[in-house]
Amino acid sequence: MTARPILTAQTAPAVVTVENPDAKGRFVICCEHAANAFPAPWGDLGLTAAQQSAHIAWDPGALGLARALAAALDAPLVHAGVSRLVYDLNRPPQSPGAMAAHSEAYAVPGNTGLSAAARLARTEAIYLPFHAALRALLARRAATGPLPVLATVHSFTPVWHGHPRAVEFGIIHDADPTLARAVLAGAKATRLDARLNEPYSAADEVTHTLALQATPMGLRNVMLEFRNDLLQGAAAQHAMAAMLAPILQAALASIECPEPQRASN
Amino acid sequence: MTARPILTAQTAPAVVTVENPDAKGRFVICCEHAANAFPAPWGDLGLTAAQQSAHIAWDPGALGLARALAAALDAPLVHAGVSRLVYDLNRPPQSPGAMAAHSEAYAVPGNTGLSAAARLARTEAIYLPFHAALRALLARRAATGPLPVLATVHSFTPVWHGHPRAVEFGIIHDADPTLARAVLAGAKATRLDARLNEPYSAADEVTHTLALQATPMGLRNVMLEFRNDLLQGAAAQHAMAAMLAPILQAALASIECPEPQRASN
Numbered sequence: 001m002t003a004r005p006i007l008t009a010q011t012a013p014a015v016v017t018v019e020n021p022d023a024k025g026r027f028v029i030c031c032e033h034a035a036n037a038f039p040a041p042w043g044d045l046g047l048t049a050a051q052q053s054a055h056i057a058w059d060p061g062a063l064g065l066a067r068a069l070a071a072a073l074d075a076p077l078v079h080a081g082v083s084r085l086v087y088d089l090n091r092p093p094q095s096p097g098a099m100a101a102h103s104e105a106y107a108v109p110g111n112t113g114l115s116a117a118a119r120l121a122r123t124e125a126i127y128l129p130f131h132a133a134l135r136a137l138l139a140r141r142a143a144t145g146p147l148p149v150l151a152t153v154h155s156f157t158p159v160w161h162g163h164p165r166a167v168e169f170g171i172i173h174d175a176d177p178t179l180a181r182a183v184l185a186g187a188k189a190t191r192l193d194a195r196l197n198e199p200y201s202a203a204d205e206v207t208h209t210l211a212l213q214a215t216p217m218g219l220r221n222v223m224l225e226f227r228n229d230l231l232q233g234a235a236a237q238h239a240m241a242a243m244l245a246p247i248l249q250a251a252l253a254s255i256e257c258p259e260p261q262r263a264s265n
Numbered sequence: 266m267t268a269r270p271i272l273t274a275q276t277a278p279a280v281v282t283v284e285n286p287d288a289k290g291r292f293v294i295c296c297e298h299a300a301n302a303f304p305a306p307w308g309d310l311g312l313t314a315a316q317q318s319a320h321i322a323w324d325p326g327a328l329g330l331a332r333a334l335a336a337a338l339d340a341p342l343v344h345a346g347v348s349r350l351v352y353d354l355n356r357p358p359q360s361p362g363a364m365a366a367h368s369e370a371y372a373v374p375g376n377t378g379l380s381a382a383a384r385l386a387r388t389e390a391i392y393l394p395f396h397a398a399l400r401a402l403l404a405r406r407a408a409t410g411p412l413p414v415l416a417t418v419h420s421f422t423p424v425w426h427g428h429p430r431a432v433e434f435g436i437i438h439d440a441d442p443t444l445a446r447a448v449l450a451g452a453k454a455t456r457l458d459a460r461l462n463e464p465y466s467a468a469d470e471v472t473h474t475l476a477l478q479a480t481p482m483g484l485r486n487v488m489l490e491f492r493n494d495l496l497q498g499a500a501a502q503h504a505m506a507a508m509l510a511p512i513l514q515a516a517l518a519s520i521e522c523p524e525p526q527r528a529s530n
Contacts, residue, residue: 011384092482093408116409124401125407132397136389143358143388144381216473217357 013037013081019067021137026075026252028141030134030149030152031066032089032209033059034079035241042122044088045110056103057083059155061231066153068241073248078134080126081256085111087126090152090208093119098127104161134213149179150214150221154254155228156199169194170225171250174202174210179220182251189242192230198227271498278302278346281395284291286402287473290339291517293406295399295417298324298332298353299344299475307351321368322348324420326496329416333354333506338513343399345391350376352391353516355417355473363392367427399478407482414444414517415479415483415486420493421464434459435490439475444485447516455508457495465490486516 013035036058038044038094044052051057063079070077086107091098100124101111141148158165169192173180180196189192200206207223214221224244231237278300301323303309309317316322328344335342345354350373356363364387366376406413423430434457438445444463452459465471472488479486489509496502 016444093404094412119408120405123404128401128404130427132400135400136393139358139388139393140385141383159441208481216476216481227412 003129011049013039015081015126016133017079017081018133018137019077019079020070020074023070023074023076026149027070027073027075028074028134028138028147028148028150029066029070029073029077030150030209030213031059031062031077031154032130032152033081033084033154034063034066035081036083037061037081038083038086039081042082045085045108045191047085047106047108047110051106052083054106054159055155055228056106057085059084059153060228061226061237062153062155062228062251064234064237065155065226065231065240065244068238068247069151069153069244071124072241072245076137078130078137080130082126087122089127089130090206092208092212093123093127095205095208098123104157111254113197131209131212138217138219142219147217147219150219151212151248152209152221152223154225156225158227158229165199165227166193166229167195167198168227170198170200170223171195171221172197172201172207172225173217174207174221174223176221178255179222179251182254183222183224183247185254186247186251190247199249220255278304279397280346280391282344282346283398284342284344285335285339286341286343288335288339290511291414292335292338292340292404293399293413293415294331294335294338294340295341295415295474295478296324296328296342296344296419297395297417298349298419299328299331301348303348303351304346307347307375310373312350312371312373312375312462316371317348317435318328319371320420320422320493322350324349324418325493325500326491327418327420327471327493329499329502330491330496330505330509333503334416334418334509334513336462337506337510341402343395343402346396347391350385354392355397355471356471357390357477358392360470360473363388369422393450396474396477399474403478403482403484407484410483412482414459414514415475415484417474417486417488419488420496421488421490422517423492423494423523425464430464430492431458432463433476433492433495435463435465435471436460436486437462437466437490439472439486439488440480441486443520444487447519448487448489448512450519451512451516455512485520507510 036052088098099111101108138148171180171184183194210221301317353363364376364379366373403413436445449461475486482504
């Protein structure tokens with residue numbers, strides 16, 4: 001009977017963190033691939049240190065951008081504390097990609113031949129609490145005030161299977177393209193190479209969080225993907241957020257007329 | 266300092282009950298409008314005893330049918346313990362119908378002019394835990410075995426705003442009509458007046474549970490609506506379940522070929 005369980009709980013990275021839950025803005029920011037942490041009981045999955053810090057393990061720069069964007073928009077931020085290779089929170093539990101045995105050119109030894117019990121344990125420890133926290137945040141806002149708007153923040157690698165990517169800012173939608181199209185229109189005024197549904201689209205199964213959390217609630221939503229070489233360091237992340245925040249605000253305003261606040265009933 | 270809080274917790278109806286969570290069948294049965302209970306702190310909402318037992322408060326007969334159907338299909342059953350007039354679990358929190366101030370010809374005094382705090386409290390006490398329990402059940406099954414199939418069980422009144430309804434068995438779908446159409450095909454062999462998307466459809470906002478729980482997970486799903494005069498008493502409910510269970514099994518088999526079990530990966 002030692003204090004070990006309490007110490008473990010205090011020092012392990014949280015599966016989900018909600019920052020600024022009472023922020024007053026319309027947007028809710030979500031960053032599913034924020035962390036490259038490999039905590040117990042899963043550990044490093046047999047990956048090298050280099051692999052653990054590579055884009056296969058997380059979305060480099062995404063959390064810094066998401067945090068700066070949340071501050072600029074006065075938005076809550078929900079982010080993950082565990083690597084996407086332990087559980088990819090943007091995939092449902094039955095997806096092979098939820099606990100991927102391969103990512104780009106790399107094998108993930110700790111995910112090879114996972115038992116049903118291991119899949120269940122990660123689903124219960126990571127997927128369910130993360131999405132329950134985001135669900136609760138969105139439902140509370142929907143119950144009390146103007147409908148929240150969900151924006152997920154991701155980054156992608158400049159080179160994929162050896163091929164460079166030209167797109168810099170991908171704006172991706174689920175069933176409702178309205179907000180994504182409005183964001184794209186605003187992004188045209190920047191110097192970024194901004195494209196709709198690139199380098200991924202819903203057909204690539206990358207809109208699970210939007211489909212799970214926003215679409216069935218009738219919430220406006222968009223997935224924001226940045227090439228990670230544009231998010232290197234806090235200064236770049238803050239500059240990107242400063243450019244992006246007014247684009248998002250203007251995009252939302254443009255699709256909500258005559259006024260952005262839902263009437264109470 | 267008395268034992269009252271514990272006694273209250275023991276005697277209050279549970280917001281959500283999961284029966285047979287480890288049942289082996291593919292189907293998961295959900296009954297959102299199972300109960301006409303008006304527990305504290307909400308109480309009777311100013312409704313008469315007759316109103317509290319009428320179809321506006323619940324789906325009469327639905328729980329008995331759902332339970333018999335779950336037994337016949339070896340399925341888990343998730344059902345609500347609170348009246349739909351306290352919170353309609355088939356509606357998102359921002360919907361006026363979630364805590365309806367009017368239902369058919371009746372006013373619901375306790376739901377008139379609800380404050381944001383009251384809407385929030387009911388959302389947190391009823392909507393979130395109910396759907397979290399159903400989500401966890403479905404996600405656990407998706408993580409470990411063949412994909413679960415969601416069937417929600419409802420009943421409707423034979424007379425609506427003075428007009429009799431001819432339809433006896435309504436089969437309603439959300440985005441994916443595949444299972445609903447297969448169930449309809451099977452129901453044609455019965456003596457029931459079975460119709461697709463009657464007396465309601467997704468356009469009437471009645472498929473929230475399907476949209477929230479099944480569609481984003483890629484799960485087959487269907488909403489089953491029975492005219493409540495056909496569900497009066499346990500014998501009628503069991504007879505309906507005995508007729509319905511093989512129709513559901515055959516419908517699922519017909520859309521999953523060549524074999525109903527998903528390959529593991």
